[in-house]
Amino acid sequence: MITSLAIKNYALIEKLTIDFSKGFSIITGETGAGKSIILGALGLALGKRADLTSLKNKEEKCVIEAHFEISKYNLRSFFEVNDLDYEDETIIRREILPSGKSRAFINDSPVNLQELQELGLHLIDIHSQQQTQELSDEAVQFQIIDAIANNLEILNSYQSELKKYKADKSKLNALIKRKGEASKEQEYNTFLLEELIGAKLKSGEQEVLEENYEQLNNVEIIKESLDKSLAIANEEQIGVLHNLNEIKNAIHKIAPFSSDYTLLFERITSLKIEFEDIAIELNRCSEKLINDPEQLNLINQKLQLIYNLQKKHQVATVDELIAVQNALENSVLELGNIDEEIAKLTVLVDDATKELDQICDAIHNNRLEAIPLLSQKLITILETLGMPNVRFKMELNVSSAYLDNGKDELQFLISANKGTDFGLLKKVASGGEMSRIMLAVKAILAQYSKLPTLIFDEIDTGVSGEIANKMGEIMKEMSTQMQIFAITHLPQIAAKGNEHFKVFKSTVGEDTLSELKLLTTDERVVEIAQMLSGTVISDSALNHAKALLN
Known part of the structure; x- marks a missing residue:
């Protein structure tokens, strides 16, 4: 989990240091206040590309430093493979120099962006609205099914075998030609x-x-x-x-x-x-x-x-x-x-084909067992999120070609309302329904994934009222197993957090700054009341905010 984040000279942030705790953390703020800046800084720390536009003061370097507690996440092998010093509290630092050059460090050891990105995949999943739309992508759908099917290890074996198969097949074809x-x-x-x-x-x-x-x-x-x-x-x-x-x-x-x-x-x-x-x-x-x-x-x-x-x-x-x-x-x-080489490679390709087919059969069978379980879990969660008649149809068709993740082709169909035909997610589900489905997916994956931290960036788009309340409860439940952050505009979700951060802008002379503040209990009441009623806070809004927090 991430324990602290320090940002210096990035976008509208001059200098910021904030500590985080485990559980469910809320981040709120007006549109344009700088919530995306916080995520952008965190993205830089995890290996995203940067340029000089990231620097607030173009004459000084930008520094992003994030601390992570990783003792429970079996990451020692990553540090050994990359010849890095392992620490239970690992520090990632990213620097963008005025010259435009970028440097990255893990526990003070220089690393390249690829190594930084690889470690980042094991630390944080930042879920944005764009990722909600990616739910319609077959590769993402397979990732969900394979997580529940416990196919990760066998998929790694498959991809290793597939790489050798493709290499030998390519050599064979070249020799035949x-x-x-x-x-x-x-x-x-x-x-x-x-x-x-x-x-x-x-x-x-x-x-x-x-x-x-x-x-x-x-x-x-x-x-x-x-x-x-x-x-x-x-x-x-x-x-x-x-x-x-x-x-x-x-x-x-x-x-x-x-x-x-x-x-x-x-x-x-x-x-x-x-x-x-x-x-x-x-x-x-x-x-x-x-x-x-x-x-x-x-x-x-x-x-x-x-x-x-x-x-x-x-x-x-x-x-x-x-x-x-x-x-x-x-x-x-x-x-x-050449005839001898062709004969040898033909044997290798034939043997690899048999091995790949066996692995593909195992992957396929695991998926067949996982699909009903995934479908039922999704329905159970989505019923509580105001989709009582939702139904899923997930069909696997075996292709003749070896694909990146086996030989299966997937039809992931949904019927969101009673009496409606099954259709593709992107054509059938509305924006609010897609948000709820994605939350349900993440909630299910949290039971199977060992990812320490998950950040929801406005996953609540298109929902309100009691549905928002249920979404907050699901996130709260997920936070018992992993660290959860929610960037939200909904008071029902904001009230569920263990701690609440507010992003706001301030003006110092001719300069505009973005800041992040951990709210006290009283400040949380005011913030949630503002989210309920706007700038002018009524007594009823304050009472409602207190009720939500209680």
């Missing part, structure tokens, strides 16, 4: 791969083949050149070898006379040896050279195959063709892996 797209190219890719594999390509073979082709294609010219070279080298009278031998012998005679001649002799000797080796190699090349048209044709075919493949794949070397072949092999292999 990918396979479909890949399959269109698979036949052609397989053909290209088989063509490359059939070519039996080897790194560096193109250069060897091209050299062999040139030799075989020019074998006659090569043979003629080799034979001519051998003839010139080996001619007995004028051959190169004969002449080199003659030169060697001549230099040998003069070698002893000078080191220069000796060096020349050595060089001519080496040259003769080298040329003899060249002649032997010329002879070897000539002897092994053969004219093989068949081999030439085979080499030509292989080279043409390589050239055609290079042109088709737009590459220049055999190594690049081998890289293309490897890529195609990986592509074909990848498609095979």
Whole structure:
């Protein structure tokens, strides 16, 4: 429960500190006095977005600080998960700086707005007139039924399973689509791969083949050149070898006379040896050279195959063709892996479907049991609120799709008056009836919810007299289980509170301020009398106010 609220430099509030007690608290004040400002400040403390318009004095920071007693609400796990210090009396502080930046703290530890909002969901429910209209929303209706059906834990399991199911289903669909797209190219890719594999390509073979082709294609010219070279080298009278031998012998005679001649002799000797080796190699090349048209044709075919493949794949070397072949092999292999992944994911999705269906059945059955109980409780409360002939029809239809909260679709219909047909809430119920129905819903949820504090912001719209009195009694009863605040214009409800706060405006110089004051018993009598009769308070209004308070 909230134990105190301090507001500084917010809207029309310069500085305000107020303490709250458990039970039923009333907040009243004239229209425009600033009741919405109090709620706005509290909303900021609970994580709502803020801007510079929140600052009363744009040169100073705005500070909202709220104290909560949380020892009975099992919130230690939240503090552990978010690495925050737990305190039975937890302090939430929100600051809006003149620069427009915002800061938030829980027990003096900085937190982000998401963490602040998450904690706020466990602390206060602020019910406004807008939320009354949300009662017509199917998601809100399911929240009511599920609270009574005690479906919270199983819904958490469902949403966890649903998240995994959607992730796996999304992967499966993506793989199936990918396979479909890949399959269109698979036949052609397989053909290209088989063509490359059939070519039996080897790194560096193109250069060897091209050299062999040139030799075989020019074998006659090569043979003629080799034979001519051998003839010139080996001619007995004028051959190169004969002449080199003659030169060697001549230099040998003069070698002893000078080191220069000796060096020349050595060089001519080496040259003769080298040329003899060249002649032997010329002879070897000539002897092994053969004219093989068949081999030439085979080499030509292989080279043409390589050239055609290079042109088709737009590459220049055999190594690049081998890289293309490897890529195609990986592509074909990848498609095979896709089939394996699809098979695995299909099993996971099928198993998840079975699990989700079982959970959905449990959720559905719990709802079926809760609906008659909810309907009867609503009727019982609303009969006391001046709707003696109200009836509800809540029908569940199982859909084929997995929705956010199961597979059920809900028809929440109402007949507010005897003899009228059932219809949708927003079409059948008046504003005053919607207010009473929402109060009945909140009263029922209070029996199942562990929420510490509930604030009703003018839920009494459209009602008066004895109905307002009954609404006040219901709120009073709810306050035995939780802390209740009611912002109201009705004296019948205001008189039910354990304590009564008044919001009012005051003028200080040229400045207008909103203030909040806890009323004494005598001040409460005057305030309720004003609510009964207006500015001029009659004796009968005072007596009536005292009677209401008693």
